[in-house]
Each structure stands twice: as C-alpha cells, then as structure tokens.
Amino acid sequence: MSSEYGRLIWRNGTFMPWEEATVHISSVGHASVSAAFEGVHSYWSATRGALHGFRLRDHMQRLLDSLRLSWLEPEFDADELVAATVELLASWETRGKDLYVRPWGFARGTHREQMVPRGTPAEIAIETWEFESKLGQGRTCTLAVTSWPRFNPGASPASIKVFSNYHNGRLGNIDARARGADWPVFLNGAGHVTESSGSCIALVKRGRLITPDLADGVLDSITRHTLLQLAREELGLEVETRPVERTELYLADEVFLMGTAAEVLPAVEVDGFPIGDGKSAGEVTQAIESRYHDTVRAVTDAHDDWLTPVPASRAR
Ligand code: PMP
Numbered sequence: 105m106s107s108e109y110g111r112l113i114w115r116n117g118t119f120m121p122w123e124e125a126t127v128h129i130s131s132v133g134h135a136s137v138s139a140a141f142e143g144v145h146s147y148w149s150a151t152r153g154a155l156h157g158f159r160l161r162d163h164m165q166r167l168l169d170s171l172r173l174s175w176l177e178p179e180f181d182a183d184e185l186v187a188a189t190v191e192l193l194a195s196w197e198t199r200g201k202d203l204y205v206r207p208w209g210f211a212r213g214t215h216r217e218q219m220v221p222r223g224t225p226a227e228i229a230i231e232t233w234e235f236e237s238k239l240g241q242g243r244t245c246t247l248a249v250t251s252w253p254r255f256n257p258g259a260s261p262a263s264i265k266v267f268s269n270y271h272n273g274r275l276g277n278i279d280a281r282a283r284g285a286d287w288p289v290f291l292n293g294a295g296h297v298t299e300s301s302g303s304c305i306a307l308v309k310r311g312r313l314i315t316p317d318l319a320d321g322v323l324d325s326i327t328r329h330t331l332l333q334l335a336r337e338e339l340g341l342e343v344e345t346r347p348v349e350r351t352e353l354y355l356a357d358e359v360f361l362m363g364t365a366a367e368v369l370p371a372v373e374v375d376g377f378p379i380g381d382g383k384s385a386g387e388v389t390q391a392i393e394s395r396y397h398d399t400v401r402a403v404t405d406a407h408d409d410w411l412t413p414v415p416a417s418r419a420r
Pocket of ligand 1: 143265273299300301302303304322323324325326327328362363364365
C-alpha cells in the first residue's frame with residue numbers, strides 16, 4: 105500500500121513513514137473538504153426519569169441531505185443512524201446527565217485531491233459527550249455585525265451543515281470577539297441579516313416574532329423550526345420569515361439566538377445598541393425559552409413525536 109504513495113509523508117514539519125501518518129477518526133471529517141456533520145442534544149428528563157434524543161431523526165435526515173448535496177453516498181439510512189445513536193447513548197453509565205451527539209460523514213478512502221468525485225462512499229461516525237444545558241439560567245450575550253459578509257449560498261449551499269461553511273463562521277467569530285462582543289451577526293451580499301456562526305437569529309418587535317428567510321442564506325435549523333412552531337401554536341405569536349435589515353436589530357424590542365448549542369440565547373446588545381433594558385431577556389424571549397425547556401425536558405407530553413427515549417444504561 106505504502107509504495108503506491110511513496111515511503112514517506114511530510115507532516116507538521118516532520119517526515120515520517122507513510123504507514124505511521126495516521127489521522128485519528130475524530131479529526132478526519134474536520135480536516136476534509138468533503139464532510140458534513142450534525143450537532144444533536146439529548147436531554148435528561150427529571151419528570152420522566154429518562155434521557156431523550158431531541159428531533160434525532162430530523163437531524164439524521166439533515167445529515168443525509170448534507171451528504172447528498174455534497175455528492176457523497178452513505179450506506180445507512182436515517183432510521184439506522186437513529187438506532188445507532190440510541191445504542192451509543194444507552195452505553196453511558198451516568199444517568200441524569202445531558203448528552204451531546206456529533207454524527208458526521210466524510211469521503212471514505214484516501215483521496216489525493218480535494219476534488220473528491222461524485223458518488224464517493226461516505227464514512228459515518230457518531231460521537232457522544234456530556235454537555236451542560238444553559239436553559240432557564242438567565243444567560244445572555246452581546247452581538248456585533250461582522251465585517252465578513254456571509255458566504256454566498258449560490259457558491260456553497262448554506263441550508264446544509266458542511267464543515268467547509270464554518271471557515272466563514274470562524275472568521276466572523278474572531279472578528280466579533282476582537283470588537284468585544286460574544287457572537288457575530290452575518291449580513292449577506294444584499295445587506296440582509298442572515299445568522300450567527302453557530303445559531304440562527306430572531307427579533308421581537310411589537311409582539312411579532314421576525315426571523316430571516318432561508319432564502320437569505322441560513323442553515324435550515326431544527327431549533328428554528330421548533331421555536332417558530334412553539335411561538336405560533338402555543339404562544340399565539342405572529343411569526344414573519346422575511347428579509348431583515350441590520351437596523352431592525354438595533355431597534356428591536358428583543359433579539360435572541362437559537363440553535364442546538366445556543367438553545368435560546370437572549371442578546372442584550374447589538375453593535376453597542378442596548379436591546380430592551382440592556383441587561384436581561386425580554387418577556388417574549390423568556391416565554392419561548394421556557395416552552396423550549398419544557399419541550400426538550402419532556403415536562404409536557406405535547407411533543408413526544410420529537411423525543412426519542414433512550415433505554416436505561418446498557419453499558420458495553
Ligand atoms: N446556523 C448555523 C451556522 C449553525 O451552525 C447552527 C447549529 N447547527 C444553527 C444555525 C442552528 O441549527 P440547529 O437548530 O439545527 O442546531
């Protein structure tokens with residue numbers, strides 16, 4: 105095998121035998137142009153004494169969609185990936201903890217070029233680790249519109265979750281932090297608000313919930329779908345998905361980020377403009393956060409179709 109690729113390989117300034125230049129499976133996907141991933145939460149429900157994967161199947165379907173648009177071919181369907189995840193989660197011996205799930209897929213095999221051809225089989229890995237939910241803890245953040253425009257979704261689809269999209273996210277993140285804010289807000293080429301680096305954004309104005317349309321170049325976020333549905337159906341809010349101008353953020357009554365990791369994260373400042381009292385979450389955001397909490401923690405049984413129960417530990 106090694107002769108086909110020569111005897112040595114250069115790595116991080118060192119020459120080493122080809123056989124020894126291994127990459128741990130956890131880093132292959134991140135290192136590759138042709139890789140897609142997911143971030144999923146599974147929440148412990150004290151009410152039911154059980155762990156539930158939240159919208160696990162929807163996340164697996166988005167992973168498959170991301171791979172499809174990347175011309176990679178997985179050998180597993182969404183149900184098989186859900187079953188594998190449940191088994192993985194069940195192998196944890198700790199109970200009462202929330203667990204994060206990171207499924208990812210990347211081009212199988214050794215590719216000499218980054219132009220991995222159409223139809224390349226996808227390898228899929230799923231990792232899990234503990235995380236701490238911040239729901240209901242009064243957390244807030246500050247935002248800055250970054251000088252890096254959002255990547256053009258005509259150049260790389262924004263609705264799917266591929267690692268290569270996160271280069272733009274990272275630049276915006278560093279830019280926002282350099283200017284003293286926690287998270288960036290990206291504008292697209294038309295100057296419309298899109299999203300943050302790892303979450304979507306919404307604002308509240310006169311009791312209406314407003315969020316950028318997917319067509320403006322936004323990840324097809326599962327939390328966004330969830331919160332829009334909860335806002336409409338359970339809080340009776342009017343919801344608008346449409347182009348949003350940056351000044352609407354400055355003049356909003358409330359602004360928040362939403363995503364698997366961000367959960368519902370109220371913003372108290374955008375580009376130095378205080379939002380609300382400039383210190384704490386507004387009323388509508390609090391109501392949405394509380395509904396989301398009750399949904400993911402299975403306090404209510406109104407959305408059991410979004411919850412995949414994980415059987416008690418089957419440690420392997
Ligand atoms: N936008 C970006 C760029 C993200 O990385 C994420 C996190 N996956 C989101 C939005 C929120 O998506 P979701 O609600 O599906 O986690």
